[in-house]
Amino acid sequence: RKELSGIRKLAKERAKKASLHNRKLRDCRVHLTDAKNSRSLESTLFITEGDSASGSITKSRDVNTQAVFSLRGKPLNTYGMTKKIVYENEEFNLLQAALNIEESMEDLRYNNIVIATDADVDGMHIRLLLITFFLQFFPEIIKEGHLYILQTPLFRVRN
Structure with a gap:
């Protein structure tokens, strides 16, 4: 237990340091x-597959209520770890810091967490x-209905 709290403390310090420079x-x-804000329930975090995938979401998002994590x-x-x-x-570590759930679920920063991956095998x-x-x-994130999956379209181009 003591070892885990030490690791948790180290992880939190790293995350705080990284959050200042978190390009993700x-x-x-x-x-x-x-x-106090009436739109707090609209707060959403989109988790994307990478920088290129987050580009279109970043350009089309509502900057007031929607965040993007790449x-x-x-x-x-x-599994099993x-x-x-x-x-x-x-x-x-960075994802937990972005969600602010290192300590407890009470400080969850976003009401909706949306997994937005490509509609291919790697995305699945x-x-x-x-x-x-x-x-x-x-x-608790799943039980309380905070986690969503964005079904992205898969296009086939034919001649």
Whole structure:
């Protein structure tokens, strides 16, 4: 338990340092914790597959209520892993910092978390890895109805 709290503290320090320079997160102005703002329930975080995939969402989003977090390829498969290993993973560390759920679910920054991956095999795999992460370590996000999946279209071009 002591070891886990030390790792948690280190992860939080890294995340705070990274959040100042976090190029992966394009934040919004209104968050779920802003009780005075009437639009706080509209706050949404889109988790995308990479910088190129987040480009179109970033351009078309509502900057007041919608944030975008870009993953770097496929995240770690957390099935059966301990919190210690997950806290040492930079990708999930930054995601937890963006959501503000390192300590508890009470400070969740976004009411809606949308997984927006491509409609291909890799996109489905990334989607599954993210759902596994949330199910294993933050099941309240799913139970309370905060997690959504964006069904992106798959186009076929014919001559």
